[in-house]
Amino acid sequence: xxxxxxxxxxxxxxxxxxxxxxxxxxxxxxxxxxxxxxxxxxxxxxxxxxxxxxxxxxxxxxxxxxxxxxxxxxxxxxxxxxxxxxxxxxxxxxxxxxxxxxxxxxxxxxxxxxxxxxxxxxxxxxxxxxxxxxxxxxxxxxxxxxxxxxxxxxxxxxxxxxxxxxxxxxxxxxxxxxxxxxxxxxxxxxxxxxxxxxxxxxxxxxxxxxxxxxxxxxxxxxxxxxxxxxxxxxxxxxxxxxxxxxxxxxxxxxxxxxxxxxxxxxxxxxxxxxxxxxxxxxxxxxxxxxxxxxxxxxxxxxxxxxxxxxxxxxxxxxxxxxxxxxxxx
Amino acid sequence: xxxxxxxxxxxxxxxxxxxxxxxxxxxxxxxxxxxxxxxxxxxxxxxxxxxxxxxxxxxxxxxxxxxxxxxxxxxxxxxxxxxxxxxxxxxxxxxxxxxxxxxxxxxxxxxxxxxxxxxxxxxxxxxxxxxxxxxxxxxxxxxxxxxxxxxxxxxxxxxxxxxxxxxxxxxxxxxxxxxxxxxxxxxxxxxxxxxxxxxxxxxxxxxxxxxxxxxxxxxxxxxxxxxxxxxxxxxxxxxxxxxxxxxxxxxxxxxxxxxxxxxxxxxxxxxxxxxxxxxxxxxxxxxxxxxxxxxxxxxxxxxxxxxxxxxxxxxxxxxxxxxxxxxxx
Numbered sequence: 312x313x314x315x316x317x318x319x320x321x322x323x324x325x326x327x328x329x330x331x332x333x334x335x336x337x338x339x340x341x342x343x344x345x346x347x348x349x350x351x352x353x354x355x356x357x358x359x360x361x362x363x364x365x366x367x368x369x370x371x372x373x374x375x376x377x378x379x380x381x382x383x384x385x386x387x388x389x390x391x392x393x394x395x396x397x398x399x400x401x402x403x404x405x406x407x408x409x410x411x412x413x414x415x416x417x418x419x420x421x422x423x424x425x426x427x428x429x430x431x432x433x434x435x436x437x438x439x440x441x442x443x444x445x446x447x448x449x450x451x452x453x454x455x456x457x458x459x460x461x462x463x464x465x466x467x468x469x470x471x472x473x474x475x476x477x478x479x480x481x482x483x484x485x486x487x488x489x490x491x492x493x494x495x496x497x498x499x500x501x502x503x504x505x506x507x508x509x510x511x512x513x514x515x516x517x518x519x520x521x522x523x524x525x526x527x528x529x530x531x532x533x534x535x536x537x538x539x540x541x542x543x544x545x546x547x548x549x550x551x552x553x554x555x556x557x558x559x560x561x562x563x564x565x566x567x568x569x570x571x572x573x574x575x576x577x578x579x580x581x582x583x584x585x586x587x588x589x590x591x592x593x594x595x596x597x598x599x600x601x602x603x604x605x606x607x608x609x610x611x612x613x614x615x616x617x618x619x620x621x622x623x624x625x626x627x628x629x630x631x632x633x634x635x636x637x638x639x640x
Numbered sequence: 641x642x643x644x645x646x647x648x649x650x651x652x653x654x655x656x657x658x659x660x661x662x663x664x665x666x667x668x669x670x671x672x673x674x675x676x677x678x679x680x681x682x683x684x685x686x687x688x689x690x691x692x693x694x695x696x697x698x699x700x701x702x703x704x705x706x707x708x709x710x711x712x713x714x715x716x717x718x719x720x721x722x723x724x725x726x727x728x729x730x731x732x733x734x735x736x737x738x739x740x741x742x743x744x745x746x747x748x749x750x751x752x753x754x755x756x757x758x759x760x761x762x763x764x765x766x767x768x769x770x771x772x773x774x775x776x777x778x779x780x781x782x783x784x785x786x787x788x789x790x791x792x793x794x795x796x797x798x799x800x801x802x803x804x805x806x807x808x809x810x811x812x813x814x815x816x817x818x819x820x821x822x823x824x825x826x827x828x829x830x831x832x833x834x835x836x837x838x839x840x841x842x843x844x845x846x847x848x849x850x851x852x853x854x855x856x857x858x859x860x861x862x863x864x865x866x867x868x869x870x871x872x873x874x875x876x877x878x879x880x881x882x883x884x885x886x887x888x889x890x891x892x893x894x895x896x897x898x899x900x901x902x903x904x905x906x907x908x909x910x911x912x913x914x915x916x917x918x919x920x921x922x923x924x925x926x927x928x929x930x931x932x933x934x935x936x937x938x939x940x941x942x943x944x945x946x947x948x949x950x951x952x953x954x955x956x957x958x959x960x961x962x963x964x965x966x967x968x969x
Contacts, residue, residue: 456798456799456802457799457802457803457806459953459955466948467948467949469785470785470786470948473785473786474786477786597945600945603945604940604945604947607936607940611933611936616926616929616932616933616952617952617953618933618950618951618952618953619795619796619799619951619952619953619954620796620949620950620951621947621949621950621951622947622948622949622950623945623946623947623948624788624946624947624948625948626788
């Protein structure tokens, strides 16, 4: 705690308060303390002797530090878990760890009663072990077929895509394109199939030539955006906000105005969406609520009610990256 | 209470205990009391002055009395709702009521803070009003697109169908048929598409000639079963237990043995499944847990976390209506 206090230039008492969730510490400071604590080996600080311990696996600590997404989700999770008598530890889910030790053995050794996974990918070693494990696991945006002790928590992608497409249709858009990260992960597969169902309700003849995907954001935009524009697309949905942000920038580089010439919609509502030029219309996932729901799913499993899937309602946040369809294009 | 006591030949005190959920009243007696209370206008008995009131709409009281399904679900719901300070009233959802009074007005007049719907069908008058209503509604086995204040609660049909098909595959079945009630309701649509996804993972060439549906159970079995048998089907999945039970009986009437000649799997695990000859293998929905989850979804909505979908894990209950595939057929 002293190290964290020194690093942040606050008192040791403040750090202690922030870690224990005292109400007189601001959310910003709590976040800074948590962030620093994670960097410095948070797990060793937090655990109380009598508390049952839950583990949050994050795919990549760096990612966690760069984006508010994971933090807010973990915050929501902790806000519910700690008053219920659990302590929560954050652990990096690296491939080496997964090769070295089987999942159940790791959980047992560390004395974790359950795990929340942020960013487990389909190629992770432990994903198959989760099918047979009896330790409750909650997976953010991941569904593992036939694994009775895992819960998939996320938002209703179908609803999100419907809202986005309804919005574009009302603005007069006829040709709508879709850009996506590589379809190798469950979340992007789900969003694309949700998009397909939604677009085909509006336009039964929509065909995949208005779709483009690639592993990296810049590659995806540079490879596919000009092609979609040439085909007369006036509205583009993107599988996530960073891609939408890149699509907006690249459109502007190509001399187009957003939204006058091209409307762009993201997915997630990361904080950056309020700061893009123009501010981005996007499908919102409430990160704190996702974290809270993840804890509910966890406690429900621990209590013997095995939830398979828990999806929150999606919301469309309309900002300025969408407008009436350009008549001329 | 006196009328119920007289009808059931127990004391008024016992009825009062049963209605208030006292632990020294057996589940069987509580059920009988609730059943009688519903018949006699339960809603007038139950409400306490200070309690917030939730409403359970049931499509058909008669159905509720004939099957344990609704009762167990309502029991699970009440078990959670009442300790949390809610009173629960059961109301028949008839078409006349829906034509006479808009949903929101009804809820307001009756002072209900939320509703659980059992058996709302796609043709019900109120289903469109639920899209715009701000009163939290939880729908058992029903999903209404783009309605931010409704939650769909059910079981994971995909998982159920996968478990059933995996089971038949392990027993050596190659040709698997599917019988269903008419696909006019959300639940049967969902089960059929879950079946399709599951069967095509095992047999990409499965075609719809091995599928049959009809409005009534007997009609469905008589029309389609002989056809499926002629095509060499050795295993049949049914959209629900009553249909599976009819399929077993009709197979036996046609001179076939279950499971030696034909394996049959139901869906729901109604109490009857343990009593069919032979006892039925079926996909289980835990009715009490569904009721409990429905209450969680309700309280989550009331607390401002809008859940879209909550699915429980499915289980396969293996009894004796399934066995190794007949080699000769």
